[in-house]
Every structure is written in C-alpha cells, then in structure tokens.
Amino acid sequence: MDPDVWLKPSLKCNGDHYNEHVIVYVDDILVIAESPDQTMNCLAKLYRLKEGSVGKPTTYLGAQVMERWFPEDPQFPAWAMSSTKYVKEAVQLVEQELQKVNKCLPYRVPTPLSSGYRPELNVSPLLNDEEANYYQQLIGILHWVVDLGRIDIAFCITIMSKYLMQP
Numbered sequence: 129m130d131p132d133v134w135l136k137p138s139l140k141c142n143g144d145h146y147n148e149h150v151i152v153y154v155d156d157i158l159v160i161a162e163s164p165d166q167t168m169n170c171l172a173k174l175y176r177l178k179e180g181s182v183g184k185p186t187t188y189l190g191a192q193v194m195e196r197w198f199p200e201d202p203q204f205p206a207w208a209m210s211s212t213k214y215v216k217e218a219v220q221l222v223e224q225e226l227q228k229v230n231k232c233l234p235y236r237v238p239t240p241l242s243s244g245y246r247p248e249l250n251v252s253p254l255l256n257d258e259e260a261n262y263y264q265q266l267i268g269i270l271h272w273v274v275d276l277g278r279i280d281i282a283f284c285i286t287i288m289s290k291y292l293m294q295p
Contacts, residue, residue: 138162158188190214191276211276218269225262240284247291255295263295 134150140162148161159167168182185193192210219233226232255263270285 153189156189158185187213190217190272209276211273211278214276215273215278218273222266240281241287247287260295264292267292 132152134152135147136150138146138148138161140146146162148167149159150167151158151160157168157171161167165182168177171177172182184195187193188209190213192213194208194210195205196208197205223233254260267285267289270281271289274282274285
C-alpha cells in the first residue's frame, strides 16, 4: 500500500468499527477520523505544525475541500473537492508565461484540442530543454486537474502526454 497513507482500526462513539486515515503528501496532512483532533495532537507532540494550520480542511493539494450536508441525512456531513481554484490559478500562470512572449490564450474554445488535430503529423522543431521542461510541468498540472474531477479533458491530456519525451 502507499507508504503515505496510514490506516488505523478504530471505534466510533456509537460502537461502529471503521478505519481512521492519515494521508501525508510532503507537508500536507489530512486526517479522516471521527475525532481528528486526537491524531493531530499526537502529531503536534512529535512535529512542529504551522500555526493556525490545524482545523477542518479548506484546501488539500491545491483542491478546495468543502463540507456539505444532504437534506436526506442532515446528521452526517459529506466532503467534496473542487478543482475550480486550482484551474484558475493554473490558467493565470500560463497567461503570465504567454505575456512574456507577447501571446495570449484564445477565447471561447469549445474543446481542448480541435477535432482535426493530429499531433503525430506535426513536423515543427522539437522544444529546447527549458521549453520541454515547461511542457512537462503543464502536462503534470493537467493530469492533476483530471484527478481533481475534470475528466472531460482526460483523453486530450493522454494524447499530449505521448510527447513528454520529445515535445
């Protein structure tokens, strides 16, 4: 299993068995438990936690995290993640890079790739190392956007990922 995901058998207040989860990515920690404060307090004894960072999550790995209640079961919250903020920030970064070379993103594009696009027929020169690295970063960002729920662009990202070695 993933070494950054820890499971611990636990017991809810009502006697139900469940697994607590602690998910770690670099310096982000997400605790999923009935009483997450207990786990975070234990971690705070071992590690220095950023002041004011312990609480209900609002962001995790760039995604907005939201607590929601359903009218059918208002007693139990559900958690949701959104890619909106991450996508807006990613687009702003791309726009800043394009401004450096006096270019801009097109407006009102109906699909990520045009229907007739055939990258295997592209004969333009290969990118230099710096440009290739930037292309690889963009593909990584787009893969994370897909993971955050924008599956509508997954096929296009897969097509463009074929060219990571020689963009």
